Amino acid sequence: MEHLRKEYSRDVLNESNVHENPLEQFKIWFDECLNTGTREANAMVLSTVGHDLKPSSRVVLLKNVQEDGFVFYTNYLSKKGQQLFNNPNACLLFFWDVLERQVRIEGLVKTIAESISDNYFYSRPVLSQIGAMISTQSQKIQGRAELEEKFEYYKAHPEQIKRPEHWGGFCLVPDYFEFWQGRESRLHDRLIYERSGSSWTISRLAP
Ligand SMILES: Cc1cc2nc3c(=O)[nH]c(=O)nc-3n(C[C@H](O)[C@H](O)[C@H](O)COP(=O)(O)O)c2cc1C
Numbered sequence: 040m041e042h043l044r045k046e047y048s049r050d051v052l053n054e055s056n057v058h059e060n061p062l063e064q065f066k067i068w069f070d071e072c073l074n075t076g077t078r079e080a081n082a083m084v085l086s087t088v089g090h091d092l093k094p095s096s097r098v099v100l101l102k103n104v105q106e107d108g109f110v111f112y113t114n115y116l117s118k119k120g121q122q123l124f125n126n127p128n129a130c131l132l133f134f135w136d137v138l139e140r141q142v143r144i145e146g147l148v149k150t151i152a153e154s155i156s157d158n159y160f161y162s163r164p165v166l167s168q169i170g171a172m173i174s175t176q177s178q179k180i181q182g183r184a185e186l187e188e189k190f191e192y193y194k195a196h197p198e199q200i201k202r203p204e205h206w207g208g209f210c211l212v213p214d215y216f217e218f219w220q221g222r223e224s225r226l227h228d229r230l231i232y233e234r235s236g237s238s239w240t241i242s243r244l245a246p
């Protein structure tokens with residue numbers, strides 16, 4: 040892999056051309072990513088830390104940017120769910136290859152209102168609703184057959200489909216952002232936002 044090498048020269052990131060609110064800056068970059076036709080621009084790495092202080096990462100999909108934070112949906116009993124109830128500190132990471140950009144977001148998660156989880160759950164395709172219902176996410180299972188059996192059952196009994204209480208949204212309320220723009224010769228631009236009360240302080244980090 041040592042021969043894999045890419046120069047980054049697509050864009051620059053200046054203190055003078057970023058939005059003062061990092062959530063707005065995120066939306067600007069997100070829209071720019073969508074405009075490139077990138078698949079799954081909303082896929083992000085979510086990192087959590089459990090009881091044992093060992094970090095754990097996986098991809099989840101960003102489903103909303105609300106005024107106070109970033110919303111994603113999952114199984115509350117999953118490994119990530121349990122870790123987040125134990126320790127709400129979490130980190131989100133986006134890598135948008137085509138734009139040579141990375142965004143790191145840190146903060147505390149909270150659960151969102153059940154009514155909002157309901158709205159989102161029932162807006163999903165029925166087969167995805169069933170998938171969320173029947174998966175004991177992150178638990179060991181005997182084999183695929185047990186999943187498929189439950190899946191067929193609910194397909195035949197759609198009137199029993201209901202959002203399980205253990206499936207819903209988390210919102211990560213950020214207190215730290217880093218916007219990274221790749222530059223030539225590894226002299227990348229890194230602008231961070233740190234929350235100070237109701238406003239944000241912007242600083243530059245060495246690459
Ligand atoms: C592109 C992509 C999108 C995913 N989106 C979600 C998601 O929105 N919610 C979710 O719970 N898992 C999602 N997953 C699956 C997770 O990466 C992970 O396997 C699962 O949530 C179990 O993680 P855990 O055992 O650490 O809790 C996605 C995986 C990929 C590759």
